[in-house]
Amino acid sequence: MALVNHLKKFSRSVLNIASNYSKYTSNTMMPFLQTTRGASTTQPLSEKQEVSITFVKANGERIKAKGNVGDTILDIVVNNEIDLDGYGACEGTLTCSTCHLIFSKEVYDALPDKPTDEELDMLDLAYELTDTSRLGCQIVMTKKLDGIEVRVPSTINDARA
Amino acid sequence: MQLAEMYNYIRSFSTQHIVPRVCIIGAGPAGFYAAQQLLKTSADIKVDILEKLPVPYGLVRFGVAPDHPEVKNVIHTFEKTASNPRFQFIGNVNVGKDVTIKELQEIYHAVLLTYGAEEDKLLNIPGENLNNIISGRRFVGWYNGVPADSNLNINLDVEEAVILGQGNVAIDIARILLTPVDKLRNTDITSFALEKLSKSKIRKVSLIGRRGPLQAAFTIAELREILKLDGCKTCWRVDDFTNVNQVVNTLARPRKRLTALMLEYLEKTSSDTEAMTKRLYPIFLRSPVEFLGSDTVHSIKLSVNSLEGNDVSTQFAVPTGLFEEIECGLAFRSIGYKSVQIDASIPFDIKIGRVKNIAGKVQDKLYAAGWVATGPVGVILSTMTNAFQIGTLMSKELPLTENKPGFVGLSKILAQKGIPIVLYNDWKKIDKIECERGKILGKPREKIVDINEMLEIALK
Numbered sequence: 001m002a003l004v005n006h007l008k009k010f011s012r013s014v015l016n017i018a019s020n021y022s023k024y025t026s027n028t029m030m031p032f033l034q035t036t037r038g039a040s041t042t043q044p045l046s047e048k049q050e051v052s053i054t055f056v057k058a059n060g061e062r063i064k065a066k067g068n069v070g071d072t073i074l075d076i077v078v079n080n081e082i083d084l085d086g087y088g089a090c091e092g093t094l095t096c097s098t099c100h101l102i103f104s105k106e107v108y109d110a111l112p113d114k115p116t117d118e119e120l121d122m123l124d125l126a127y128e129l130t131d132t133s134r135l136g137c138q139i140v141m142t143k144k145l146d147g148i149e150v151r152v153p154s155t156i157n158d159a160r161a
Numbered sequence: 162m163q164l165a166e167m168y169n170y171i172r173s174f175s176t177q178h179i180v181p182r183v184c185i186i187g188a189g190p191a192g193f194y195a196a197q198q199l200l201k202t203s204a205d206i207k208v209d210i211l212e213k214l215p216v217p218y219g220l221v222r223f224g225v226a227p228d229h230p231e232v233k234n235v236i237h238t239f240e241k242t243a244s245n246p247r248f249q250f251i252g253n254v255n256v257g258k259d260v261t262i263k264e265l266q267e268i269y270h271a272v273l274l275t276y277g278a279e280e281d282k283l284l285n286i287p288g289e290n291l292n293n294i295i296s297g298r299r300f301v302g303w304y305n306g307v308p309a310d311s312n313l314n315i316n317l318d319v320e321e322a323v324i325l326g327q328g329n330v331a332i333d334i335a336r337i338l339l340t341p342v343d344k345l346r347n348t349d350i351t352s353f354a355l356e357k358l359s360k361s362k363i364r365k366v367s368l369i370g371r372r373g374p375l376q377a378a379f380t381i382a383e384l385r386e387i388l389k390l391d392g393c394k395t396c397w398r399v400d401d402f403t404n405v406n407q408v409v410n411t412l413a414r415p416r417k418r419l420t421a422l423m424l425e426y427l428e429k430t431s432s433d434t435e436a437m438t439k440r441l442y443p444i445f446l447r448s449p450v451e452f453l454g455s456d457t458v459h460s461i462k463l464s465v466n467s468l469e470g471n472d473v474s475t476q477f478a479v480p481t482g483l484f485e486e487i488e489c490g491l492a493f494r495s496i497g498y499k500s501v502q503i504d505a506s507i508p509f510d511i512k513i514g515r516v517k518n519i520a521g522k523v524q525d526k527l528y529a530a531g532w533v534a535t536g537p538v539g540v541i542l543s544t545m546t547n548a549f550q551i552g553t554l555m556s557k558e559l560p561l562t563e564n565k566p567g568f569v570g571l572s573k574i575l576a577q578k579g580i581p582i583v584l585y586n587d588w589k590k591i592d593k594i595e596c597e598r599g600k601i602l603g604k605p606r607e608k609i610v611d612i613n614e615m616l617e618i619a620l621k
Contacts, residue, residue: 085198085549086194086542086545086546086549089234089235089238089541089542089545090231090232090234090235091231091234091237093231093234094231095229095231095232095234095382096232096540096541096542097542098542098545117385118382118385120418121380121381121382121385121418122382124380124381124414124415124418124419125380125382125415125540129414129415
């Protein structure tokens with residue numbers, strides 16, 4: 001009897017795999033994240049428009065990097081292997097604030113999307129939080145943002161509120 | 162063996178070049194992040210990371226909740242560190258028993274302690290030994306596959322549970338108890354925990370803190386998540402929020418947003434009458450005084466507190482002399498972790514439960530980073546910054562006057578005692594089997610919880 005139950009359970013679990021998997025992805029990915037990611041991967045090659053961004057580190061060092069319209073700033077850091085210790089630890093899943101960047105007021109106001117509650121929740125754990133702080137993984141580059149400068153906080157860090 | 166020794170001896174005199182060798186104790190986030198920094202800041206350094214268990218990643222594997230898989234993405238960074246030829250993971254080594262700190266200090270240029278905080282703090286109140294009063298740390302270990310916690314004796318055949326403590330671990334415990342169990346099926350939660358949770362009768366969980374809403378220890382993301390939990394309603398106590406409205410706008414942004422979120426849902430408590438089967442009751446201004454019950458806990462007596470002090474952030478709780486009793490067939494203690502002294506030579510503060518250190522320095526050639534040094538506070542990335550700092554400090558201070566045997570010397574000591582070691586490639590064998598077993602069950606992995614089975618797979 002125990003064996004029968006076991007087999008039943010087993011077949012049930014096998015049948016569940018497919019539906020569980022889709023549940024898994026839709027539960028863990030925020031809808032807007034999917035759009036973000038979608039934008040950077042569905043961009044047709046021929047229409048790729050190059051943009052540049054300059055990272056200003058706390059010690060004054062300036063790092064200029066290139067990316068494409070539709071890339072997030074995190075994508076640009078990763079693709080260019082920019083040396084920012086610990087940047088983007090959770091890989092853009094909104095579970096840390098290591099990709100914290102500080103914008104000028106003008107650029108901040110010009111950013112295409114306003115931060116969501118979930119992004120603000122993570123920013124609240126960042127050191128050196130300012131009114132013009134954002135997470136780099138949530139900023140999708142547009143032609144309008146070409147050439148912007150962003151400040152990298154001296155301690156990329158999370159702390160308890 | 163003697164030849165190797167001689168070789169090192171000759172080398173130390175005949176060449177100018179000395180290879181710095183560092184040993185890290187504990188393969189959790191602090192250890193891996195410190196290793197990453199050491200490898201980066203010192204061009205030819207060799208880093209060995211020792212781990213008591215045969216498997217790496219510490220609390221990323223054993224602490225992070227199974228329904229938070231994104232947090233485990235940090236493992237990709239650790240895997241990159243592990244692929245560095247100057248890095249070595251050495252599992253199944255119990256420092257303090259298999260090899261002493263003194264021996265390690267002789268065979269390495271410097272030793273770094275990153276072994277975390279593995280014991281939980283006790284409440285030290287009457288009745289704490291009754292059945293079904295569970296250590297929060299062990300409960301987390303149970304559902305996350307800590308070998309020593311796989312036999313946890315817990316009865317979920319009760320309706321009411323209390324959790325003492327309101328930190329993020331307490332929130333994790335509440336969420337695991339209140340989440341519809343089907344949402345956990347495709348996570349890496351242990352199968353035996355899932356099986357037991359699927360039969361759980363828990364429908365009411367109280368989350369008890371000694372201070373008020375303005376001092377709440379949980380973070381906003383964790384609170385928001387539990388407020389939105391399917392089939393569960395959070396019921397706040399209006400009285401706990403007396404005067405909070407007046408203060409909220411004077412707070413700094415993080416505390417202000419957290420408080421505003423509680424106030425928003427406080428209003429929903431009174432207006433929302435939707436029938437949901439499960440309930441979370443956050444309760445402020447109460448301290449546990451005594452557990453009541455004959456063999457098993459049936460209720461908890463709480464002291465009613467008020468706050469003293471002018472500054473909101475440093476206000477402290479004082480008992481009013483009034484009491485409240487709450488029924489519970491299950492209670493969790495989740496008021497923080499403490500570290501242990503794994504070797505008598507480590508300067509250790511037993512009272513607060515951490516290694517004595519000043520900004521990461523314990524003594525000459527001995528350092529500490531992460532929870533063993535800072536105490537068990539902060540999210541994983543406060544540990545990251547701390548470990549980066551200590552890694553940099555160690556690189557600067559490396560005493561390179563002579564060559565040291567490093568791994569060769571360590572292997573010799575362990576071989577003499579017959580301790581089998583698990584290297585990174587051996588762990589990958591365990592990893593592969595865990596993932597294969599998980600795949601059959603529709604999970605990312607099914608963790609192996611038996612150390613002997615781990616060793617059998619690793620050493621084959």
